[in-house]
Amino acid sequence: xxxxxxxxxxxxxxxxENVDTDxxxxxxxxxxxxxxxxxxALFFDWRYLEDGSPNxxxxxNEPASQGAKILIAxxxxxxxxxxxxxxxxxxxxxxxxxxxxxxxxxxxxxxxKNGLLPIELEPAVHAKLMRDVQADRAAKVKVDLADQxxxxxxxxxxxxxxxxxxxxxxxxxxxxxxxxxxxxxxIKAFEAxxxxx
Amino acid sequence: MSQPKTLFEKVWEQxxxxxxxxxxxxxxxxxxxxxxxxSPQAFTGLRQRGLRVRRPDxxxxxxxxxxxxxxxxxxxxxxxxxxQLAQLVKNCEEFGITCYPxxxxxxxxxxxxxxxxxxxxxxxxxxCGDSHTSTHGAFGALAFGIGTSEVEHVLATQCLxxxxxxxxxxxxEGRLGKCVTAxxxxxxxxxxxxxxGATGYVIEYTGQxxxxxxxxxxxxxxxxxxxxxxxAGMIAPDEKTFEYLQGREFAPKxxxxxxxxxxxxxxxxxxxxxxxxxxxxxxxxxxxxxTYGTNPGMGxxxxxxxxxxxxxxxxxxxAAHEKxxxxxxxxxxxxxxxxxxxxxxxxxxxxxxxPDLRAAASIFAxxxxxxxVRVLVVPGSHDVKKAAEAEGLDRIFVEAGAEWRxxxxxxCIAMNGDNLEPGQYAVSTSNRNFEGRQGKGxxxxxxxxxxxxxxxxxxxxxxxxxxL
Numbered sequence: 001x002x003x004x005x006x007x008x009x010x011x012x013x014x015x016x017e018n019v020d021t022d023x024x025x026x027x028x029x030x031x032x033x034x035x036x037x038x039x040x041a042l043f044f045d046w047r048y049l050e051d052g053s054p055n056x057x058x059x060x061n062e063p064a065s066q067g068a069k070i071l072i073a074x075x076x077x078x079x080x081x082x083x084x085x086x087x088x089x090x091x092x093x094x095x096x097x098x099x100x101x102x103x104x105x106x107x108x109x110x111x112x113k114n115g116l117l118p119i120e121l122e123p124a125v126h127a128k129l130m131r132d133v134q135a136d137r138a139a140k141v142k143v144d145l146a147d148q149x150x151x152x153x154x155x156x157x158x159x160x161x162x163x164x165x166x167x168x169x170x171x172x173x174x175x176x177x178x179x180x181x182x183x184x185x186x187i188k189a190f191e192a193x194x195x196x197x
Numbered sequence: 198m199s200q201p202k203t204l205f206e207k208v209w210e211q212x213x214x215x216x217x218x219x220x221x222x223x224x225x226x227x228x229x230x231x232x233x234x235x236s237p238q239a240f241t242g243l244r245q246r247g248l249r250v251r252r253p254d255x256x257x258x259x260x261x262x263x264x265x266x267x268x269x270x271x272x273x274x275x276x277x278x279x280x281q282l283a284q285l286v287k288n289c290e291e292f293g294i295t296c297y298p299x300x301x302x303x304x305x306x307x308x309x310x311x312x313x314x315x316x317x318x319x320x321x322x323x324x325c326g327d328s329h330t331s332t333h334g335a336f337g338a339l340a341f342g343i344g345t346s347e348v349e350h351v352l353a354t355q356c357l358x359x360x361x362x363x364x365x366x367x368x369x370e371g372r373l374g375k376c377v378t379a380x381x382x383x384x385x386x387x388x389x390x391x392x393x394g395a396t397g398y399v400i401e402y403t404g405q406x407x408x409x410x411x412x413x414x415x416x417x418x419x420x421x422x423x424x425x426x427x428x429a430g431m432i433a434p435d436e437k438t439f440e441y442l443q444g445r446e447f448a449p450k451x452x453x454x455x456x457x458x459x460x461x462x463x464x465x466x467x468x469x470x471x472x473x474x475x476x477x478x479x480x481x482x483x484x485x486x487x488t489y490g491t492n493p494g495m496g497x498x499x500x501x502x503x504x505x506x507x508x509x510x511x512x513x514x515x516a517a518h519e520k521x522x523x524x525x526x527x528x529x530x531x532x533x534x535x536x537x538x539x540x541x542x543x544x545x546x547x548x549x550x551x552p553d554l555r556a557a558a559s560i561f562a563x564x565x566x567x568x569x570v571r572v573l574v575v576p577g578s579h580d581v582k583k584a585a586e587a588e589g590l591d592r593i594f595v596e597a598g599a600e601w602r603x604x605x606x607x608x609c610i611a612m613n614g615d616n617l618e619p620g621q622y623a624v625s626t627s628n629r630n631f632e633g634r635q636g637k638g639x640x641x642x643x644x645x646x647x648x649x650x651x652x653x654x655x656x657x658x659x660x661x662x663x664x665l
Contacts, residue, residue: 017517018392018492022631027612031263031277033237033284045633050619074513076393079426079492080631082328083235084344105396105428106328110344127513163360165220176346177246180354183215183223187251187356190214190225197460 003173004115006144007096008151009069011133012059019073020080021107025089027081038085039092060093064137072099072130077118078107087114097143099150101126112166113176117145119160125152145170201467204433205364205399208339208464212322214356221358227321229256229351230307231294233263233285234612235326239349240288250292251355257316258289258296261306263613266575266602273299274614292352305578305604308332308546312416313580315445319434319461324351329546329628330429331422335415336442337434337464339399342423362428363473365398369406371481376661378556379414380548380626380645382406383421384486384496385478392494395427398474401466402432406480412441413550420547421628424493433465485661488630488643489533490521495630496643497533499660505529524632525640526620533642534658540623541566541653542635543646544575544602545609548626553646554585558593560650560664566598567656573600573615575607599653611636624652 029041046058054061071090077100078086087110090098097117111118121129132153133139139153145167151157169176202210214223229252236258243250250256263278265271273279282299289296297303297310304310308329311317319337324330326348333340343357350357369382387394400422407415415432422430439458442448449457484498497504506518506529522529527536543549543557554576566572574594576582582604585591591601608615609627617623617639626649630641642658651661 015513015516016520017513020492020629020631022629022634026633026637027262027610030234030612031275031281033281034241035238045637074517076396076426079392080328080629082326082330082342082344084238084326084346087344102393102396104393104426106342106344110346113344113346163221165358176358177242177350177353179220180223180350180356180358183354183356186215186223187225187354191355194225 001115001173001175004117004145004170006142006146007069008140008142010064010138011070011072011141012065012068013130013134014059014071014073015130015134017074018076018079021078021083021086022080024078024086025083030083030085035088037092038089039094042089042093062137067094069094069096070099070141070143071095072126072133075101077103078111079104082106082110084110084114087111087116091116099126099129112163112170115170117143117170119143119150121150121158121160125158201470203364203466203470203472204337204401204431204464205339206470208320208322209361211320221360224357224359225322226324226351226355226357227255228311228316228323229355230311230323230325230330231256231258231348232307232325232327233260233281235345236288236348237281237284238345239352240292242349243352248353250294250352253293255355256294256352257311258285258294259304259307259310260285260297260299261606262610264299264605265614266605266607267614268601268603271603274612278613302579305580306546306549306606308416308420309549309577309581312336313445313578315442315448318442318448318457319438320464324357328423329420331427332416332420332546334419334422334429334431335412336438337431337461339429339431341429363398365395365400365427366472366475367400367402367478368475369402369404369478369480371405371479372409373406373480373483376485376647376665377480377483378645378647379410379417381483381486382478382480383418383424384488384493384643385483386476387421387425387493388486388496389478390425390476392424392492393426394494395422395425398427400425400427400430401472402430403466407432408435411552412437413552416550417547421493424628434461485645485648487533487648487658488641489525489527490518491524491630491632493628493630493643495521499534499648502532503527503529534660536658537622538570538624538652538657539621540617541570541572541649542575542608542623542625542627543649544573544577544607545627546577546606547628548646549575549577549581551581551584553626554581554590557646557650558590560647560654560661561597561599562593564597564654566653570653570656571600572598572653573602573608575602576604578604597654608635611639624649624658
């Protein structure tokens, strides 16, 4: 996994609450056996019209959204199913951070394992940022995981919380399975006691 | 005397292998259930690292999400799904995992198969790459859904990295009224605390109305814990739990059974133990529930009117409410009863077990499906199907004009050939009413099997109590 470095980007505003994983990637796109190419299915039913053409009213299709690495969405982002295809689709499209006021549990876990940073902002900060990036689609936001900060378009800086373990893994570009495999002896000892039950 | 503990804390503490400062706990997993959709990339990961499955004996696979349910044409929906199903068989063969493929007599929906085989047991930690793994908490297990990276972690190490969640007691006091069921309890909870209301918590359901439920009803409640955002839902095991499990294929036998029951009896929250939060529901005040919106928290009692956006002060919430009503083609302030229905779906890991089918059949008996309504009844497993047929439930459904299908997730996930057409309205016993969940453009009202059957025979959203 690549190391998670600080970056700056314009922002895709998606002012919808409770964006569920069925919207992020509909179930009919889950019949794959690999992780590649799922960016094409991201928000598919919002993104494309009946005839298959891009919906010009959906924010992801606007020229101003192209190349963005940050999405800002409403509360409880990623609720619903455990499909890791959701972060695979978001990163496949090019996103590296999602800003919201809260995230569903499993989605947050999945995102952090895929170099996608879920950032919880205070409701007032979030509401103002949503308005600001809607008003100026070129406005840039900087995300710095090392000092846990987001620099807003007006130059002000807010901090966010992140699980220290996930932060370390992201910054060092190591995956969590490597850490787990290091516990082999303890797991063996645990199994010796536990299997006897 | 030791510190009083909650049920959750007891199961958690019995499974912590290691816990380093500033790191999540290494939590041992007793049972890993896998299915075709969320496992292939995990096996690829194992191969890339040259790893084996640590405990194939603690891993069981079934196929359910993309399997077909039409008995007349048992054809997998497309080549991509076929390849995915074949991949699961190959992965299980290569890594020595027991698999119940399509057509196997033990096949069915993963959260129906685990309990009915006796794999699901009190005090176990159980995971699956599926958010409705919370179902298994009905037995006093700690069971939750995980992503595919975590599926790989469990395959490789039989462990997961987990931060200890907070605890929430949901106490359902009093007794349920006529035709008010487990499904109505959980829909009422989702409506009360919202779809993110229990994020970060493990729920323990307590109270008279929970104790009164049969095991299948408890599974329905725990199943939808995730729809309130909870990681897991749990219910302390009791005599009903033991009775359900005794004699099942993987339940302990003989002396081992007696020892297990003694251990399981300890799995209850101690007097004096505290939860981080408590929510109380009065069961006697509940009526049959139905959802009107596009998440499971948007539910009302059947006699209520559809809320209008005015109930919210905050602009974002008003907009979300308007958007949901717009998608559903509904108007705030209007009653929901009487709204037309095109399709009725009775099935899913929430409501596809024998008592669910019996409840639905009690309404279909001596009645006909309303004209123009399509009704699918999809048993959760081959065992459920066989048992239902043995008591003649299939004939009741078919004589009424419903379709009696093969087991699978069917129209709950709509990736297997069973789906709504754009614009259609369904009353569904499944768990999610998200936009397009049951098919692009489809519109879902979630309800109990009794309410679904009532809609089927009247062709509209109907208070089942008026049919008695």
